[in-house]
Amino acid sequence: MKDFSFQGKIYLAQRGTDGKPLALAWVGDASQLQVKLSVDTDERQESYSGSRLTSVRLIKARKAEFSLTLNYFSKLNLGIALSATPVDVTSGSVTAEPTPTGLVVGDVIALDHKDVSALTITDSSATPKTLVKDVDYAEESLAGGLWRLLSVGTPTPYTQPFKNAYTHAAEVRLPAFTGPTPERYLVLDGINTVDDSRVRVRLFRCSFNPTDTLDLITDSLGTLQLSGAVLYDSTNAADSNMGGFGRIELPSET
Incomplete structure (x- = not known):
């Protein structure tokens, strides 16, 4: 797998105490899923060369964030977007x-x-x-x-x-801000549309922010824009094959 352009189905689930997903629910058509990795650092510049060069760099935190665009206006998706407990x-x-x-x-x-x-x-x-x-x-x-x-x-x-x-x-009925901050296990069952190979992505603890914009009247097709943080999962981190945030599963290369 070299060139890639992914599509696929995104599923969300409650996370079990063993770190595995419970029953998965498809979110419907999703036009975008993006993961952003970043680090917070503390750097020191030396004071002897006259150039104030960076002599040490301390990584203070590692972070993972995600954004997700959903095209389905459903009970599941709106409940997450509004931090609502559906009634x-x-x-x-x-x-x-x-x-x-x-x-x-x-x-x-x-x-x-x-x-x-x-x-x-x-x-x-x-x-x-x-x-x-x-x-x-x-x-x-x-x-x-x-x-x-x-x-x-x-x-x-x-x-x-x-x-x-x-x-x-x-x-x-979906009353906004009546539920806890939604946290879900995310699974992408992906297809590389370049060569039809398959890829699976897991994000263990996606903590969703409420949507910052909900387009209720618009001249174009509506979407739900969701984002949040991928939290550290100490249960899965204990397994070196899983990691603490998520993993990507690719086909074996021959």
Whole structure:
């Protein structure tokens, strides 16, 4: 293997106590994976030659960092990008979800759920009155769980707050910064597209930073830009075949 241009599948896993990966999950299409190695040094310049030449160089720390570009907007990838603990919400129904009070004509209301159906809106009077679709309210976006108020009631005003009853689909919620700093075992099952030879890369402890930019509206295809540090793994470091950070596995050369 001389010339190289890699593609391949990237998998992430929790790391077991034995230093090996647990069940791997494919992150989907990833257009870039880069590892950067660096050292922190302390240098001394001699003071006898008149040229202040470097006479000694002490390596104080060895570091490994990575960056990863993902093209899949998935539960797995977003959970890592947002440092979020995903919450699975099952489909169900809501019977009396209140709105804010003091609504006026033209106000738009966001329900607690999206992908809404069978929406019924009533007021809070002793004998609740039902709002009429396209007369008292409009379905702004049931997919987004939004409706718009068209009338506050004539000649007798409705009693606010309004109460919402509806059914909703299952969804996944990803509240940012609700989980610990994501740490994963990374495996690249790579293909050298120059000669179709295979390569495998392992990074034992990838500590992910939250994404610094999340493009929610854009004119082009979106990506998730992730980065972080590869941490030292003392368990794997005890095996000279593994090393403390990761390893690259190439085909044997003949």
